[in-house]
Amino acid sequence: MEGLSGDELRGRNATMVWDGLGTIQLRYEGSWIRQKSTLTYLILKKLGQRTVPVEALTGVDLVLPGGTEDPTIRLLLRDRADPLLTVAGGQLDELLDPYRLDFDNKQWLLADYYAQEIRTSIALHQLPPGPAERWLIEPPPAPAKIKFQGVKAELDGTDLVLDYGFAATQAKKSYGDPWRLPLAELRNVEWAPQSLRHAGYLRLTTTRTPAERPKPADDPETLLTSAVDESDVLFFGAKLLSLINW
Numbered sequence: 001m002e003g004l005s006g007d008e009l010r011g012r013n014a015t016m017v018w019d020g021l022g023t024i025q026l027r028y029e030g031s032w033i034r035q036k037s038t039l040t041y042l043i044l045k046k047l048g049q050r051t052v053p054v055e056a057l058t059g060v061d062l063v064l065p066g067g068t069e070d071p072t073i074r075l076l077l078r079d080r081a082d083p084l085l086t087v088a089g090g091q092l093d094e095l096l097d098p099y100r101l102d103f104d105n106k107q108w109l110l111a112d113y114y115a116q117e118i119r120t121s122i123a124l125h126q127l128p129p130g131p132a133e134r135w136l137i138e139p140p141p142a143p144a145k146i147k148f149q150g151v152k153a154e155l156d157g158t159d160l161v162l163d164y165g166f167a168a169t170q171a172k173k174s175y176g177d178p179w180r181l182p183l184a185e186l187r188n189v190e191w192a193p194q195s196l197r198h199a200g201y202l203r204l205t206t207t208r209t210p211a212e213r214p215k216p217a218d219d220p221e222t223l224l225t226s227a228v229d230e231s232d233v234l235f236f237g238a239k240l241l242s243l244i245n246w
Contacts, residue, residue, distance in 0.1 A: 009073070009101065009107060009114055010107070011073075012104070013101065014026045014029075015029060016073065016101050018117060020117065022054045022055075024075065025050070025051050025052070026049060026101065027049045028048060043231045044098065046140075046141075046231050048141070051138070052077075052099070052137060054118065054121045054125055055125060055136055056078055056081035056137055057075055057076060057118070058078050058127075059076040059122065060074070060075060060076065060115045060118050061073070061076060062074075062111060062115040064111070065108050070102055071104070071105060072101060073101050073115055074097065074099055075099040076099075077137075078127075078130075078132045079131035080131040081131075081132040081136040082135070082136070082137040083135055083137070083139045083238040083241040083242040084137070084139060084140055087190065087191045087237040087238045087240075087241045088234065091191070091192065139235070139241070139242040140238060141235065142232070142235035142236045142238065142239040146232055146233065147226075148202070148223040148224055148233075149199070150167050150168040151163065151165065151172070153223060155239070155240075158182060158183050158184070159180045159182055160183060160240065161179070161180050161181075162180075162220075163177070164177045164179075169218060171214060171218035171219075172217075172220055173220070179220065181206060186240065187209070188204070188205035188244070189204055189237045189244075190202070190203045190237075191234050191237040193234075194225060194230065199225060199226075200224070200225035201222050203222045204221040204223070204240075205221065209221055
């Protein structure tokens with residue numbers, strides 16, 4: 001989507017534009033020096049921008065200058081409005097929250113105006129409570145194929161194809177090698193980042209997922225990450241999730 005026109009709220013990690021009609025756009029175009037970390041810069045740069053209709057929102061948080069916290073404005077999204085946040089399951093913390101904008105003290109008047117305008121627009125739309133009934137925000141650009149530990153995953157039309165390497169266990173290959181999963185059988189996708197103790201993964205839930213899942217190393221529906229770019233895995237997971245009709 002092309003850039004919206006309107007007053008620009010330029011923050012340290014993004015630029016926010018409100019069109020005055022019902023759409024907010026966040027553009028991640030700042031210098032890495034103004035970001036909180038190099039990782040934040042790399043993920044937001046790859047994300048590019050997010051376009052958010054007010055139908056996707058439950059509210060706006062605003063922290064003005066003068067207190068102990070940094071001045072920020074943050075969009076609060078409805079459950080299941082954005083496949084990116086949904087697949088991350090709350091694991092995009094304050095550092096990587098794409099809907100949080102940190103602004104300088106001199107920008108407080110415009111930030112306050114934005115918050116009031118967006119809250120009014122949300123109220124006027126009289127949105128029903130609860131999760132969104134459909135995805136309201138596009139998934140970020142994602143690769144069509146990605147390599148995990150011992151398996152390559154590729155979107156092929158209406159199927160997800162998992163092609164295993166020689167090191168994959170027989171348990172991993174128990175659904176077939178390659179395993180062609182119709183997207184119509186996909187029920188959920190969850191992403192977890194790598195940590196010092198645990199490997200990262202993309203975990204699928206399908207129509208054949210057992211009540212008690214095997215350990216990740218033997219689970220055909222858990223794709224372990226290795227040295228791949230975690231943002232690619234996250235974005236690939238969001239793309240998969242966006243293809244599910246709740």
